[in-house]
Amino acid sequence: MAEYQLKNQELTLKISSKGAEMKSLKDNKTNQEYLWHGDSAYWGRTSPVLFPIVGNYREKESVFEGKTYSMSQHGFARDMEFTLESQKEEEIWFELKENEETLKKYPFAFRLHLGYRLDGRSVEVLWKVENPNEKKMYFSIGGHPAFNCPLKAEEKQSDYQLSFDTDKTLVCSILGETGLLTARKKEFELTNHKMRIVEDLFDEDALIIEGNQAKRVGLVNPQGETYLEVEFDAPLFGIWSPAKKSAPFVCIEPWYGRSDKEDFSKKLEEREWGNELKAGEIFEKSYQIRVK
Template identity: 35%
Template sequence: MIQIENEQLTVQIDPLGAQMHSIKRNAAGLEYLWQGDPKSWKRQAPVLFPFVGRLKDDQYEYQGKVYHQTQHGFARDREFKVVEQSSERVVFELRDDEKTRAAFPFAFVLTIAYQLDEDRLLVSYRVENPSNDQTLIYALGAHPGFNVPVDEQGSFETTQFSVSPAIDYQQVKLVAPGPFNDLEHPAVLHMQQPIQLDHELFDEDALIFATKGMPFTATLTEPQTNHGVHVQVNGAPFVGVWSPYPAQANLVCVEPWWGIADSIHSDGRLEDKQVMSRLAPSKHEDYAFAIQPF
């Protein structure tokens, strides 16, 4: 386990999946990150790469060949290499190999940096295409889960969820048997006022905000203690908000997505898949979000 810390925060990251393991404010000693429970959700903050969400039949076709790939891709189960480390910053790297190419026939370098900035944790990604001649087709996302409530006071049902800007958003619905996206028939999320959390909010899977890449902050707050977390996103086309259902648990995930699950109309061809990034040979792309516990 790798630990970084400053005067305000202590954060632990597991090289397996480069997954956050703990986020604590030093003054209170409270644990903000979900600690995992196999009865509801065993993970804590998986990295989603090279796919976000589920593929139809857990497979896709590329250049006439069919590849198997489970939900959210393989990065979350791969060991990352530590390539840089200091007291307040650590950088992990994952490169393609024979095993990844069996499921994803592309060369890539995925770099993830965790950097403390006073009372915020900055999470940044870089995807590089080291190929000389092949375009890299991929999606990327984050899936951090937070304890709701943070401490023993209050409950899941007394916690409030709010966003900024506090406006109406298009909601991308997820439908059976996937869950697969139905981008063509969005609903509306009225977010002028905070939402009181309820497990039934997630009975149709995640609430997906179509943010269109604009600056977006999601906030979880327990009013009795005023403890909670801000997740600040800039540039992601979607932000998913999820809690397990019907296996209920005191956690909520706030997920910046640069990708999305297959469409209900997907033909299974990677070249036709919606919301995929395309990176030219020898190029790179950067992504980021921030977590601010309070």
């Protein structure tokens, strides 16, 4: 495992080769840290990539071409060692390929390229998935960055808010105890594009917002200032902090995929919000983290 650094005049970003995971995002002038540091008392990760699934398979199993495959929540990429592909002062790329162990869990060869690019006070997170198989490949991918909230020890998270690039009521899907999508929905009315982070907001796990309801989500400090935003083209996203732990961070997660429904068939090619690539095709997406 190695650690790499990108730096410009505004920000310093540190990335680990394990999971190609962002580990630190600091303002060079104020030394303010924006990324959660990964304390296992709450949650030991900081910004894992979710691949080749987002969320959970029903009963941790998928079926493809008559064979059953088992995989744990959010897939295996976040726990694997990536290879450094290239590095410049403000851009870096990592690569992950299949091996004997991944093929036991997931029936495809793959090339996952994960990049980071600094631009002023922004970080662009870049994904590129290649299909080297001679058949169609099915997968999901997502981000899971965790941001410090509150920023200051003397502040309370319940004095912070989430902001959205919409003022419509958000309709959120709800996960059950097994990590699968239930039929229940929860609605959140926004006030001036904002929602307060009340103490019980995450008591039922992540808020899952499907169907392109928003494309930009921000964190707002007690003074009413948005200090960080995540912008994406993903059709759905999650907002999460560990249930009933009063954890001092909030995750804003752009997703191309999600957990199965409780009554799902388990067929890999039928997963909702999943993605497919024909032989030789490439999937390229990105999202941006903007520090104000």
